Amino acid sequence: MSEIGGQSPSRHRVGFALEPKKVQSFLQNSLIDHAKNHAIELIPIDLTTAIHQQLPFHSIIHKLHSPQWTQQLRHFSLHNPSIPIIDPPDAVDRLHDRVTMLDSVPKLSLQNDVVSVSVPKQAVANDERTAIEGLDSVNLRFPVIAKPLAADGSASSHNLCLVFDREGLKSLNYPVVVQEFVNHGGAVFKIYVAGRHVTCVRRKSLADITEEEIKNLKGAVPFSQVSNVKGSREQEEEGDGVEMPPEGLVSELGRGLREALGLNLFNVDVIRDANDEKRYLVIDINYFPGYAKLPCYETFFTNFLLDVVHGKNTV
Numbered sequence: 001m002s003e004i005g006g007q008s009p010s011r012h013r014v015g016f017a018l019e020p021k022k023v024q025s026f027l028q029n030s031l032i033d034h035a036k037n038h039a040i041e042l043i044p045i046d047l048t049t050a051i052h053q054q055l056p057f058h059s060i061i062h063k064l065h066s067p068q069w070t071q072q073l074r075h076f077s078l079h080n081p082s083i084p085i086i087d088p089p090d091a092v093d094r095l096h097d098r099v100t101m102l103d104s105v106p107k108l109s110l111q112n113d114v115v116s117v118s119v120p121k122q123a124v125a126n127d128e129r130t131a132i133e134g135l136d137s138v139n140l141r142f143p144v145i146a147k148p149l150a151a152d153g154s155a156s157s158h159n160l161c162l163v164f165d166r167e168g169l170k171s172l173n174y175p176v177v178v179q180e181f182v183n184h185g186g187a188v189f190k191i192y193v194a195g196r197h198v199t200c201v202r203r204k205s206l207a208d209i210t211e212e213e214i215k216n217l218k219g220a221v222p223f224s225q226v227s228n229v230k231g232s233r234e235q236e237e238e239g240d241g242v243e244m245p246p247e248g249l250v251s252e253l254g255r256g257l258r259e260a261l262g263l264n265l266f267n268v269d270v271i272r273d274a275n276d277e278k279r280y281l282v283i284d285i286n287y288f289p290g291y292a293k294l295p296c297y298e299t300f301f302t303n304f305l306l307d308v309v310h311g312k313n314t315v
C-alpha cells in the first residue's frame with residue numbers, strides 16, 4: 001500500500017483524480033507495489049479537498065466528468081504550471097462526443113496495399129426526420145447502429161441500438177449518431193495506448209447479421225438484447241480464432257492518434273470488415289479505459305509513468 005506520510009523526497013508522486021469505482025478497479029495493490037518498486041508513489045486525490053492542500057504531486061492523472069472538477073483542475077494548473085496534468089481537459093473533451101472523437105482518424109491517411117483504416121459512414125440525428133435525412137446524405141442503408149452522441153461516461157452513453165427500419169428510428173433517445181453496421185466476425189480489437197506504449201487485445205463483439213436476419217428483424221433492438229433475438233447466432237468467446245491485426249497497424253494507429261488527439265491515455269476499438277479483410281474501422285475511442293484488464297497492466301502502466309518521471313514522451 002502507498003505511504004501517505006514519510007515519503008522519501010526522491011519518490012515521484014502521481015495524484016489520481018478518479019471516481020471511487022475507478023480507484024478500486026485501477027489502483028490495485030499490484031500496480032501500487034510495482035510502481036513503488038520503481039520509486040513512484042500512486043496517490044488517490046481526495047475529491048472533497050482542494051488539490052493544492054494535497055501537494056506535493058509531481059504529476060496528475062484524471063478522469064472525472066463534472067464541469068466543477070475541470071474548472072478546479074484548470075485553476076490549479078494555472079497556479080502550478082510545472083506540474084504536468086495528464087491529459088489536457090480540452091483534448092479529453094473531444095472524446096466525449098462520438099463525432100469529434102473520430103475526426104482525426106481519416107486525417108491519418110493510414111492505407112497501403114494491405115490495410116486501410118477509416119471510420120464507418122455516419123450522421124448525427126436530433127430526431128426521426130433528421131435521422132432519415134442523415135442516412136440519405138451519407139447513402140446509408142439499414143441496418144444501422146444508433147449510439148448516443150454523448151460519450152460522457154454516463155450509463156446511458158453506452159445504450160446502443162441496432163436499427164432495422166424507419167420504424168426503429170422512432171424509439172431512439174436523440175441526439176444519436178446513426179452509423180453503418182459492419183459485419184466483423186464477432187471480434188473487436190482494443191488498442192491500448194499509454195504514451196509511447198501501445199498494445200492490442202481481442203475481445204468478443206456483436207455477432208454478424210445475416211441476410212436472413214436483415215429480412216426478418218424489425219424496429220430497434222437495444223444492444224444488451226441482441227444476443228437474445230431469435231435467429232441471431234451464437235458467437236465464440238473473445239472472438240477466438242479471429243486473426244489479430246498486423247503489428248504495424250496497431251503501432252501506427254496508436255502513435256498517430258496519440259499525436260493527433262494530443263492524448264497519452266486512451267484506447268481505440270477497431271473492427272475488421274468481414275467482407276473486406278483489408279478494411280479496418282475505428283468505431284470508438286475511450287479516455288483512460290480499463291487498463292487493469294490488460295495482462296501485465298502493472299508493467300505496461302508503470303513503463304508509461306517512468307517516461308513521465310524522466311520527462312520524456314508525454315504529448
Ligand SMILES: O=P(O)(O)O[C@@H]1[C@@H](OP(=O)(O)O)[C@H](OP(=O)(O)O)[C@H](O)[C@H](OP(=O)(O)O)[C@H]1OP(=O)(O)O
Nearest residue numbers: 022152153154267269284286287288289290291293
Ligand atoms: O471499467 P472498465 O474497465 O470496463 O473500463 C471501461 C472501458 O472498457 P475497456 O477498457 O474499453 O474494455 C470502456 O470502454 P468501451 O466504451 O466499453 O469500449 C469505457 O472507457 C469506460 O469508460 P466510460 O464509461 O466511457 O467513461 C471504462 O469504464 P471506467 O472504468 O473508466 O468507468
Ligand SMILES: Nc1ncnc2c1ncn2[C@@H]1O[C@H](COP(=O)(O)OP(=O)(O)O)[C@@H](O)[C@H]1O
Nearest residue numbers: 120145158179180181182188205206269283284
Ligand atoms: N459500426 C459498427 N458496426 C458493427 N458493430 C459495431 C459498430 N459500432 C459498434 N459496434 C459494436 O458495439 C460495441 C459497442 O460500441 P462502441 O461504439 O464501442 O460503444 P461503447 O462506447 O459503448 O463501447 C462494439 O464493441 C462493437 O461490438
Ligand SMILES: [Mg+2]
Nearest residue numbers: 269284285286
Ligand atoms: Mg467501445
Ligand SMILES: [Mg+2]
Nearest residue numbers: 151284285286
Ligand atoms: Mg466507448
